[in-house]
Structures are given as structure tokens and as C-alpha cells.
Amino acid sequence: MKNYKQIVFVCALALSLAGCKEPAINEGILPLYEPATVDAGGGNWQTIVLTSGAEVSVPAPLAVTSTSYQNELAELKNTLYSIDPAKSTSVNYWGTGGVVRWNQIARLLVSKYNLAPTYNSPTSQFSDPQAARLFALLSVAQYDALVVAWRAKYQYNRPSILRQDVTPRIPIADVPSYPSEDAAIAEVSCRVLAYFFPSEATWLQSQAADHKQSRIWAGANVASDVKAGEELAVPVATKVLTRAQSDRFSQATDPGNTWQAKRTAAPYDQKWTSLALPAEAPLLPLAGNITTWYNATTIAQSVPAAPALTTSAPFQQALAEVRTLSDSRTRDQYRIATAWADGAGTYTAVGHWNRLAEEQISYARQNELRAARSYALLNRTLQDVTTACWGQKYQYFVPRPSQGDANIKTVSPIPNYPSYPSVRSAYASAATSILLYLFPSESIALNRQAGEATLAPLYAGTQYRFSVEAGTKWGNGISSLAIAQAKSDGAN
């Protein structure tokens, strides 16, 4: 017995010494991979904001036989074998893919600034409409810049570093090295994100500088490659930000409070009211007026039917279903509702689908240009879904279920805007359609995710089934439009 006591004693002492600093989250490690394709014709792919890849001209590089280039190459070789651990960390960090990394940075910044309205600060938000717009503009800027870069690469054909007796420290694409695609991504991403997060501009610039420099440390690009990539990104970013300044988003907050008159005139019997204490103005009442990426008239043609009146039997049945789910919610339904809530403090539902896209991009080993195309297709669709749903929400002002039955408890905070149709369900169907188009071999996993994400608002108690179904149908319609256009952009 005494031995056991001593063991307990020793364990207790060891335990007292066992405390060590742990990170809040264990960071995962992303794989490094050589892209599966080089997409030599990428310079001819259809651009989005630019008229074509030729709109931005890239100056011709010095010949590889020039003294200047040979000096750059020699310097790169010297650097390659003398980098310190910090530089090596930087090389590996950015080596997982510039498009993916800057998308992650965007997600992190969205989550940092996606603050919930609180009792003391009721208006501070960075939620779905803002996030959808940010991700779309970022992806479009990256994509257009990369089309320009790809065009110049195959126009000038400066050989890849791989073909110049250099072994880079990480796997790289066997594409012409001039101009650097990573420098273009870094510069354009930094500029777009600094527009949304001006207080983070200094940090973003340091990230961009690190990204560009990492390519030289990695042995993937020489300095003139990087400089050319950086320079081509500037006019692309300018054009994208010009669009941002004229997309009518600045009026989305409804500074004139026109939503109150719209609410009065809405063709619905019992209208939405804020369930927050104290009551707050709804979120971005005019976000339905934002300029769409795809044809607004075509989007409007598939608008869902008007919701049933609150006094009707179908509505009462839908409300009763939400109440039943609220009273007998299973642990798994709770999990699903939480997993897809994507509320304050998160990178929003749009960011969530960006993270899922990242997994697919990584599995498919897409090169930078193709990854940017995937994100641009997904995020333009999701922004248009947001805009379309927001317009309808403020058309009918359908109340949230808890307004009709105060005993309905919700897994996530009740969104402070009208219910119908469910934008989360529309995201789920639209994003899944886009991802299935891009990654058809992943249909089982994607459809499973879509099934959960679509019903999550119903399980959460914040939406009715008819709202979920309308959102799902409209999301499918908008994504069909996007896919039809993607089929003719030259990338297939």
C-alpha cells in the first residue's frame, strides 16, 4: 500500500511541474505539392473585371543570357543554400499556395472584425453581405492578375527555375518564371484587403513583402520576376477597387432608413420585428441593390414564390415543426446547427465555403491560376446569392420563427434581419453545385456537407422549412447561371 501512496505522491509532484504553455488551437500542417497542371493557355482565359489578359501590358524581360539575369540567378543560388530557419519557415508557409494563403488571411481578418452587435455596441458588424463582397472582390482580383501573369509567362517564355540547374526548396510549377505569379497574388491581395481593413494595412504589407521575398528564398523566382509580378498587379487592383467603389454597397446600410417605409408597404400580413433587446435596425437593408456579377435580370427570373401568409395552414404547420424541433432537438441536430451557424466571431458562412473549397483545391493540386478561378467562380456566385436573398428578405419582411412562438429556442443567435428565403440554405446549394462542377469526383463528401448545411438553419430554430426550400432552389438557380458562364471561359 505504501508503494501506491508514493506513486500518487510522485505523480502529484510531476503534475505540478507538468504545466506548459499550449497554443489555444493546434495548428494543422498543410501539404506542399507540385501543381497537377500548368495550364499553358491560361493567359487566354476570360477575365472578369479586365476586358482580357491583354489589357495590362507586362514589359519584356531581359534575356536569360544577359549579365543582369545571370547575376540574379547566381544570387538566387547563393541565397538558396544559406537561408536561416526563419526564412525556411516563411518559404514553407507560402509554399502551400499564395491564393490559398491570402484567402486564409482574408478569412482570419473577417473573423476578427465580424463582431456581434452587443448591448454596448449594437452596430459593429462584418457579416455575410460584407464578407461575400470581400471574398468575391479578392478572388476576382487574384484571378484577373493571374490571367495577365500567365499571358506574359507564355508570351516571353523565360524558362522556369526548374530548367536552369536549380533545385528549389519546395515543389513549384513548371511554368515560365517571368513574371512571378506569387508576387502578383501578394500585391493584388494586399491592396484589396487593405481597402477593406485599412487598420491592418501595415500588417498586410509586411505579409505581402514576406510572400514575395519567400519566392526568392525558395529558389522559385529571381528578383526581376518578382518585380514584374508586383507591377502588373497594381492596375488590376485599381480596376477591381474602382468597381468596388461603384457597386452601390455604400448605400446598403440604408442611411435614410427607407426600410421602415418598405416594411409598411411589404405585401405580407405579419411583419418582421427585431427580437434583440433592445430592438435594433435590421442588417444592411439595401444590400439587395448591390451590383451583381452575373446577369441580374436572369437571376430575378428564378425568384422564389411569395411565402404563405402567417395565418395560413402551411405557415402554421411550418412554425409548429420548428417548435417541435426546438423542444426535442437531438444532440446531432444541435451539432449540425452549431457547425453551420457561422455567426459573430467567425469568418461567416461564405468563409466557411471558402475553407471547404480550399480542401478541394489542395486535393486536386490546382495551380495558382486554376485555384484563383475556382475561388472567383465560387465567390461571385455566393455574393450574388447574398444580394438576391437580401432583396427578397426586404421584399416580404417575413418574421423569424421565435417571433411567432416565443418558446422556440435557437442554437445560434437569431439573425437580426427578416427570414425568407434562407440565405444559408441558398449558400449550401449554390456552393455545392459550384464545387461539384469543379471537383466532380468529390460528390459524396460535398453532397453530405450540403445536406447538413441546408437544414442547419431549421435545426437551429431560426428558419422555417419553406424558407430553407426556397433558398435551396434559388441557390441552385444562381449557380446554374454561373456554371453556364464558366463553361465558356476557356479553362475547360
Add this chain to the structure above:
Amino acid sequence: MKKLIAGMGLLMLGMTTQSRGQGMMDGFMRGQRKASLAITASQETFDSYYVNTTETRDPNLGTVTTQALNAYGVYGLDYDLDFIVSASYARTEASAGYVPKQEGFQDIYGALRWEAFDFKFGEKARLAWLFALGYQMPLQNYVSDGLVTLGRGSRNIDGRTMLHFKGSWFFITAQYGYIRRGQVTLDRVINYYDPAQVNPNAGSTINVPDVTEGILRAGITTKHLYLDGWVQRQIPYSTGTDIAPGVPFPTNAVGFTRAGTTLYLPLVKKFGLTGTYSTTLDGRNTGKSTRLSGGLIIGI
């Protein structure tokens, strides 16, 4: 007196909801092959909570009330070695807003307590040095990430040491412990902003910050009464986040200072009644709670 002291050891029950049965272990050994069983009911409420260390209220939450049924048992494996076990069934809900209530089994806690050294001073005074090692785990997969939860959901190891001085009717116990908290898998992927850790693909598994704990307890024990007063201070040892909208609560570094009192009255033979009251003096990322409990103790 023997019977009275044997009935004690219920003090862990003062901690079921906020601290999930950790700490609050007393310095009274049970005795070889003797056992005690306590069944108590408790209610804990708070209408304000600490965001980091700033006290705040949320009208969309109102008052959060936790009611629990608690079971606690202690058995003397040897004259200087006790085995302790406790578990609770709880229901917690908010009075305002639309946050659903949570109900179910919380955690189970088991510990070994060893009286390593025992120094006598004269006829009635003695000083004991004790060590304890405990383990805690959730009894079911409850929701651990939200404003209204049953617990933090982590598996913990708890090591502590105590100095226990007892005179003829007076005692004082000082203890220090370290609670090593394990990982928790949440229902969602983490969105946690840290510029030095730019990777949002960490999944749903997070580390719950560890804490250190100090408790000072003093009181009287007579033939007809046990009464004590105590102060407990828990300090986060490892860094975590501070409560903010959407931040997963288990990653918050939690700390507090609480004070309370415990009363035990023997009834007949091996039966007695107990009651406790405690309140939160200050805190970090926790509710400013007040707690009342009462119940029956059986000495075997």
C-alpha cells in the same frame, strides 16, 4: 467528534457547476474502511458575467440559473488513504432571450487523497500534510461551447497538496493545486484570430487553458456543529482567449475569487444535514455567481 468529521468531506459539493467538482477538497481523512455518502441539491445563479475582467450584463440572456443534484462519496482505503468520487446531474437555463436550456449529467470526478505526514503538538493539536491526485471527465457528450452550458467538456488531471492544522475545536487548511485540462472537440471549426498562427484549418479540437488554485479554509468543529469559511482563488496558468462574441468558450482563460461558508449539523446516528453558500468576489471570463446548496449526509 469522530462521527462529525467522518461526515465531512462533502465540501467538494460546493463546486459542482462552475468548477465541476474540482478543488474544495478538505483536509479531514475519512478513516480506514469507513465511508460517507452525500446527496445534495444546489442552485447557482448569475445575472452578470466577466468579459475578461470587466463585469457586464446581457439583456438577451437575463439571469442564468443552474440547478443540480449532486452525489459524493468517500471511502477510506487505509487510515491515511481515501478514495473520493463525485458526480452531478444539472439543468441550466437563461431567463431571457432564446438560448436553449441544457440538461444532463455533468462530469464524474475521482481522486485519491493521501495523508503523507502527521505531526502532533501536545494532546490535541496536530498538523497534517496531504497530497491528492484526481481525474475528471464528462459523463456525456454535452454542449460545451456556448453561453449556457453544462461544463467545459475537457478531461482534467488535478494535483494538489494541503497543510491541515487542527486544534481541539479549531482548524485551518491551506491547499494549492494545479488542474491540467485536456483538449475539447467542439461542434464547429475554430475561427480564432492570431496573426502569429495564421492557419484556420485547425479543425475543431482546442486546448482548454490550465489553472492553478489556492484555497484557504478555517472553521470550528464541535460535537454538535461544523462551521467553516473559505476563500478560493483560481488563476489561469496557460493563456487563452477572453470571452468575445463567437469565441469558443472553452479556450477562455477562466479565473475567479470566491468566498463561502459551509455548515454541517449531525441529526441522528449516522445522518446529518449540510448547507453551503458561496459568492463570487471577482472573476475573469466566468459568471458572477451566487450558489446555495443543501442536502443529506450518511456516514457508513
